Amino acid sequence: MEQETGVSSRERILRAAMAMFGEDPAARLSVRAVAARAGVSTGSLRYHFPTQRALQDTVLAGIYDAVAPGDRIHDRSVPARERLADCLRQVLALAGVGEQARAAWGEIFTTYIEREPTDENRAAYLAIDREAQRRVEYWLTVLGNEGALAEGDNRRRARFLVTVLNGLSIQRALPSEESILTTETETLHAAVDHVLNSRF
Template identity: 65%
Template structure:
């Protein structure tokens, strides 16, 4: 059975993001790569933001389907810290990722397209952390509260840790990073946010 038009569009857009994380996913380029008309693309995704959000959500859902956040045999604190640690890619890869972000979003003058691309990635990062927090709320390990605020706090911590890891550092960094990560998790789980 062949892929649906919507699936073809999402696959083409995901491939484009895989090749260039800073890609703006122009309607024409994605439609051409998917082998569909721009009208068909607009039928499923009326805006570039809708397209980018759907692609990033799909990528995350695929990658995160086996998240340890669902493994109740592990304490909630360790599950959340483990999921957050997934975001911190190994040293050299993280440096390369930050260089790409810098070149795509900080070097050029801001435009509506670059702003939208970055904000879409930021929204998806928040969505990912909020989904982990929602699991913990559902099981009673985390009190009801503003998960968006909590996710913003945790993402800010992750951003700082990732920049720190991308820069030159000594061997003590991983110990310090773990302490910081658990401190942030504790702040959230103890209802300080």
């Protein structure tokens, strides 16, 4: 494999892992496969990413930052309620609407629900879920540091919001007589209001 001049082994590992994940989101990103694709030794990979989970979490964080850069959560000129709702909308936008949402949920159903998931599929799904949870917890921490959110368990709050997002993304794939934008906005505001006004 031809090595890129001036690119660190850590960067080569991340690029290889992201490419593999892009080709197959259910991929487990095995240490050997990623190291081979990156043109580094498994020891080098383990030096930068001691566990497979550390590698998967870093890859997913990078992918999320690439597709949804510049979280609006830091824009204090906008009320906390709207900032959090906008950040949640960013996540929903990745799910698409209509045919795109149906295709995505069809793939999820086939890979993780229809039959017992393999260890590799389970690990891939859990990594995606952890990244979603991490991102929402980060947004809540920012709001808490500003005093816009009462003290409480941000992990539980994030789990609640991620569950709401999952439901809304399924709704995007299903037929509806109402405007998805209207019902989605109402649901997001109800969920955000609950989180901002509750101690849980």
